[in-house]
Amino acid sequence: MKRTLLLILVLVMITLAAGCGPQVTGTQPTTTPAQKGASSDDTAPADAAPEPITFTMYNVETDAYPDTDFSSPVAQEIKKATGVTLEIENAVSSDAGKQKLSLMAASGDYPDFVYGKGDLSILKNVNAIIKLDDLIEQYGPNIKKFYGEIDIKRLRWSLDDPSIYYVGGKEVGQENMEPNAGFQLQLGAVKALGYPRLRTLQDFENAIRTFYEQNPTLYGQKSIPLSLLADDWRFMITVSNPANFATGNSDDGEWYIDIETLDAVRHLTRDEVKEYFRWLNGMHDKGLLDPESFVQKYDQYKAKIASGRVIALADARWEIDEAVTALKKDEKYEAVYGYFPITIDESVKFADFQSAGYLGGWGMAITTNCKDVVRAIKFIDWMCTEEAQILTHWGVKDLHYTIENGKRVLKPEVKEMRNSDPAWQQKTGIKKYCYPFPTYGNAVKDSTGQYFEAFDTLEEIAARQLPIENEVLSHYGVNTWKELYPQADEFPVKPYGAAWLVNIEDPEWKAADDRILKTGYRMIPAIVMGDPSEFDAKWAEYQQALKDAGLDMVTEQFNKVLKERTKLWQ
Amino acid sequence: MQPVNKIAQRNQKYIFSKKNIKRLNQQKYLLLMSLPFVIWVIIFKYIPLWGWTMAFQQYIPGKGFFQQEWVGLKYFIIMFQDNYFYLVLRNTLAMSILSLIFGFTLPIVLAILLNEITKQTFKRMVQTISYLPHFVSWVIVASLFNKMLSIDDGVVNNILMALRIVEQPVQFMAKPNFFWGIVTFADVWKEIGWNSIIFLAAIAGISPELYESAMVDGAGRFKKIWHITLPGILPTVMVILIMSIGNLINIGFEKQFLMRNSLVRDYSDVLDLYILDYGISAGRWAFGTAAGMFKSLVSIILVFTANGISRKVAGIGIITK
Amino acid sequence: MKRMSAADIIFHTFNYLLMIILMIATLYPFLNVLAISLNNSIDTVKGGITIFPREFTFLNYAEIFKTKALLTSVIISVLRTIIGTFTGIISTAMVAFVISRHDFIARKAVTILYIITMYVSGGLIPEYMLIRNLRLTNNFLVYILPGLISAFNVIVIRSFIDGLPFELQESAKLDGANDLTIFFRIIFPLCTPAIATISLFIAVGQWNSWFDTYLYCSSNKKLTTLQFELQKILLSAQSSGQQDIYGSSDLAQKRVSPESLRMAMTVVATMPIVIVYPFVQKYFIKGLTLGAVKT
Incomplete structure (x- = not known):
């Protein structure tokens, strides 16, 4: 036994030595950006044919249809113009992206570019990403023009370190062209009820009840009055968010922020929100809530919607999109949904269209391992040019669009492909190199007065509306769903961007935040499905549980970071 | 020797x-x-x-x-002071023990029953088909179970209603006290064929002469199973049992994660998910590692205890025979 | 063939019935997956598909076979499965043989050394650093080396070897055979059922694993595996909505792959390994005959 232990010990020593060896040699001397850039600067003057270079990039967004080998027509055009080939690696899942960044930080194996969303700080903490201020000053005239003086302030890192470390990945100049959130009612129901006023939760409830009583079955199956979905994180989308919207807040995730004082509280602690859940509790009590709301999985929920028998929803557009496509395919147009800006009472405005200004906070960074920092920044600078923006939004001229009377017109087959082929971006390259690269949003026009946005312009959206949608809308005296909602100019621009883009690095904060969120997942369903007489007691119990989970610490830290950010951005 | x-x-x-x-x-x-x-x-x-x-x-x-x-020891203290930790530990052990009772014994029963089938083609067909669900991911299995147990035209409720066993459809997935049972059932169903393979191999290793001489002695089917098949596979059964006991705390989380819903969270959350949520996902590497060490310690204690008991009782162990 | 007694008849009827129920219950999910994979993807959203497609189409499969990385990933998957199983089973059996030998000096130490590995792990970062320092990242060997032996398999094979009469080894030794020869000539062939089973386990594990590709080879398109490509599609479908909470403006750019496509991918990725089993089964029978020869 002793001997074997001795043997093992010797082996451990040998292998430890072997294991550590490469680690020492593995750390490469880091050259400063200036040194690296110098050589390429001489060999690649701006107007000569650019020398080919390959940049690697890690993107924490997943991509089921990656543009492998940078081979799409748009990618090839980018290569022609800049000499750059991108080797992009996408995260496998949203958790995996963060893991990968941690491994990069631990090992020092960074790619040339990184898009890390809120987790870029993992690399920043080990000084793995480089300051861009001077580089932009020297090589980035288009970058400066692209973001403008106001937006570029929103790219700064923090009050302690107010330099720029990334170029923003969110669209510059983005406006919602159609409502993303709201309360949905089947168009057939709206029509049958004689286009009732749908403004408050009470109106909504009356409409649902009346139509439900009149139609116990729809398309041959039992009809469902209002269905919700609480399948894991989707809880936030159809249970938590609607409460925040109905009480007048725009999308700030789980937070409610007073726009005057910038004081933030968890919206689920507010009295107004409590009233929203009292209403839901009543809906359940009256038999107007699908009893499977908190049990069903996403596929069951989609199947119900796609069968055309769910009268009303409280969901986000993207979550029901797939099911609605199936409805349209079956020509069940009456079961398609209208979007209504419903709130708890008339005094509250539905703030879906409130502008957050430029959404800084997330962007693409260049790492200290980058082969050629100057080429890299010049590449980003080129991506900010009008030429590049038209290419990434519209595709290749003559291949994807033609010019008629000086205007770009998409070829019909490209439009068709976008609607039917999930891999259309992979095949064409269109929109593949917009987000998270610098990209213009749908409200920006080029030098000829045309929108950069090719697909979701207001005209295109209006043209896609179903006849029944037009009919319903005309009875409300408007042409689009957007017009039903309070418009952006009725609200002040949020000086902090969006609350869900506020990154807090402290792991203890993240753990407590998660605990608070999941306390809601656990307790709210029981509150809604409970007896109305117990509602207040159960709600109080929930509030206590939130406090126990660390609500005060989470709120305090969040407020501190939010206020710092607002100051930084001014 | x-x-x-x-x-x-x-x-x-x-x-x-x-x-x-x-x-x-x-x-x-x-x-x-x-x-x-x-x-x-x-x-x-x-x-x-x-x-x-x-x-x-x-x-x-x-x-x-x-x-x-x-x-x-900060993170060990945080973990041991967290009430939620004890809740997930309870759920983990409950589901692990259920899975040990059913998920471990039923494949042995299946292997023995399969061994009694004389038609080779039929036997192979059963083997091959019962092993298929192992390859179907938990996402798909969870979705199937949810649909079957739904009150909205779910097959189980339809049958119960038709047979007049229940008057109102039962919302199985919404009942916290059903959750452990449902997960165990799904697990057994998914893995029974796969887990029986190893016991089939063990049976194949039993010398046919033993059966022949038992036949000469006029032993019946059950006698043969009891006196030859079972003792023949006992070493394999015991070593796998010991190693599984060591894994009682390593339950994984995929099936619970995919089958649970908001109403049963108090019974569905397990240790491995807890470690992921409050460890790596939150960037708390220390917490994740501390919890991992706790698990390792428990496992090693369990496996050596089980080994000791098995050696005393059955004379079979995993370290020495 | 003897005449069957009444008890036998009852037993067999019961047994066959049970097996038929089991087959129906276990075949269903697979048929369901198959049916959905052959169904129109928009129609699938409506749910309610059981074992027959409602709107039959091969389009989902056509879509998969257009995937650029498919061919390389299949080759790598097959290679790692074959090489990994071959090296894995030899190594596993060798360790099992060594620790089955009661006279071996380091037996207990080696056994415990292996058993503990079942229950401890250094965690993600240390393991990654090790692989990186061994220069195994973006290297085919990373599919073979780190997972070469599993202690579970070692113990299972050892328990099988323990069941063989030791006299076989002793008599071989008297004939002048060394331990290496004994292992290859006597132990390995006599363990066929166990070897076949563990080989199957290793092969399935190799075929199904994707996490190592993701961790160590994800930036190398030449080393991508089929399961990794599948996971990319499956996981992006699961998590895409989650990202959309945080980026509603890029919704239009994020098309989730439809369920039917994912099911087709599941079928493509599991079929090859599923059909391996019938080939392994015959070694259970062969083992039996060999077992008869041995005494």
Whole structure:
């Protein structure tokens, strides 16, 4: 036994030595950006044919249809113009992206570019990403023009370190062209009820009840009055968010922020929100809530919607999109949904269209391992040019669009492909190199007065509306769903961007935040499905549980970071 | 075998005694055969254990070992003071034990029943088909179970209603006290065929002569199962049982994660998910490592205890026979 | 063939019935997956598909076979499965043989050394650093080396070897065979059922694993595996909505792959390994005959 232990010990020593060896040699001397850039600067003057270079990039967004080998027509055009080939690696899942960044930080194996969303700080903490201020000053005239003086302030890192470390990945100049959130009612129901006023939760409830009583079955199956979905994180989308919207807040995730004082509280602690859940509790009590709301999985929920028998929803557009496509395919147009800006009472405005200004906070960074920092920044600078923006939004001229009377017109087959082929971006390259690269949003026009946005312009959206949608809308005296909602100019621009883009690095904060969120997942369903007489007691119990989970610490830290950010951005 | 062991014991005292050197020489092939794998196991399984130091650090990836902030037992204390930890521990052990009772025994029963089937083609068909669900991911299985148990035209409720066993459809997935049972059932159903393979192999290793002589003695079917098949596979059954007991706390989380819903969370959350949520996902490497060490400790205690009991009771162990 | 007694008849009827129920219950999910994979993807959203497609189409499969990385990933998957199983089973059996030998000096130490590995792990970062320092990242060997031996398999094979009469080895030794020869000539062939089973386990594990590709080879398109490509599609479908909470403006750019496509991918990725089993089964029978020869 002793001997074997001795043997093992010797082996451990040998292998430890072997294991550590490469680690020492593995750390490469880091050259400063200036040194690296110098050589390429001489060999690649701006107007000569650019020398080919390959940049690697890690993107924490997943991509089921990656543009492998940078081979799409748009990618090839980018290569022609800049000499750059991108080797992009996408995260496998949203958790995996963060893991990968941690491994990069631990090992020092960074790619040339990184898009890390809120987790870029993992690399920043080990000084793995480089300051861009001077580089932009020297090589980035288009970058400066692209973001403008106001937006570029929103790219700064923090009050302690107010330099720029990334170029923003969110669209510059983005406006919602159609409502993303709201309360949905089947168009057939709206029509049958004689286009009732749908403004408050009470109106909504009356409409649902009346139509439900009149139609116990729809398309041959039992009809469902209002269905919700609480399948894991989707809880936030159809249970938590609607409460925040109905009480007048725009999308700030789980937070409610007073726009005057910038004081933030968890919206689920507010009295107004409590009233929203009292209403839901009543809906359940009256038999107007699908009893499977908190049990069903996403596929069951989609199947119900796609069968055309769910009268009303409280969901986000993207979550029901797939099911609605199936409805349209079956020509069940009456079961398609209208979007209504419903709130708890008339005094509250539905703030879906409130502008957050430029959404800084997330962007693409260049790492200290980058082969050629100057080429890299010049590449980003080129991506900010009008030429590049038209290419990434519209595709290749003559291949994807033609010019008629000086205007770009998409070829019909490209439009068709976008609607039917999930891999259309992979095949064409269109929109593949917009987000998270610098990209213009749908409200920006080029030098000829045309929108950069090719697909979701207001005209295109209006043209896609179903006849029944037009009919319903005309009875409300408007042409689009957007017009039903309070418009952006009725609200002040949020000086902090969006609350869900506020990154807090402290792991203890993240753990407590998660605990608070999941306390809601656990307790709210029981509150809604409970007896109305117990509602207040159960709600109080929930509030206590939130406090126990660390609500005060989470709120305090969040407020501190939010206020710092607002100051930084001014 | 006995005498060899005794010699070995005697020789332990003198490492470089003549006898020992002679023995080393005799066993040079055994040493040669094991050496690469000892080196392998140390490199790939033991060297990474330096990571356990993270449990005592405010670990930030990429910072040097000595630049990390040391926090001592902070994360162990956080974990043991968390009420939620005990809840997930309860759920983990409950589902593990259920899975040990059913998920372990039923494949043995299946293997024995399969062995009794004389038609080879039929036997192979059952084997191949029952092993299929192993390859269907939990996402799909969870979705199937949810649909079957739904009150909205679910097959189980339809049958219960038709047979007048219940008057109103039962919302199975909404009942917290059903959850452990449903998960165990789904697990058994998914893995029964796959888990029976190893026992089928063990049965195949039993010498047919034993059956033939039992036949001559006029033993019936059940006698043969009891006196030949079961003892024949007992060593395999016991070593797998011991190793599974060691894994009681390592439940994974995929099936619970995918089958649960908001109403049953108090019964569905398990340790491995808890560690992921409050460990790596939150960037708390220390917490994740501390919890991992706790699990390892529990596992090792369990496996050696089980091994000890098994050696006393059945004379079979995983370390020595 | 003897005449069957009444008890036998009852037993067999019961047994066959049970097996038929089991087959129906276990075949269903697979048929369901198959049916959905052959169904129009928009129609699938409506749910309610059981074992027959409602709107039959091969389009989902056509889509998969257009995937650029498919061919390389299949080759790598097959290679790692074959090489990994071959090296894995030899190594596993060798360790099992060595620790089955009661006379071996380091027996207990090696056994415990292996058993503990089942229950400890250094965690993600240390393991990654090790692989990186061994220069195994973006290297085919990373599919073979780190997972070469599993202690579970070692113990299972050892328990099988323990069941063989030791006299076989002793008599071979008297004939002048060394331990290496004994292992290859006697132990390995006599363990066929166990070897076949563990080989199957290793092969399935190799075929199904994707996490190592993701961790160590994800930036190398030449080393991508089929399961990794599948996971990319499956996981992006699961998590895409989650990202959309945080980026509603890029919704239009994020098309989730439809369920039917995912099911087709599941079928493509599991079929090859599923059909391996019938080939392994015959070794259970062969083992039996060999077992008869041995005494």
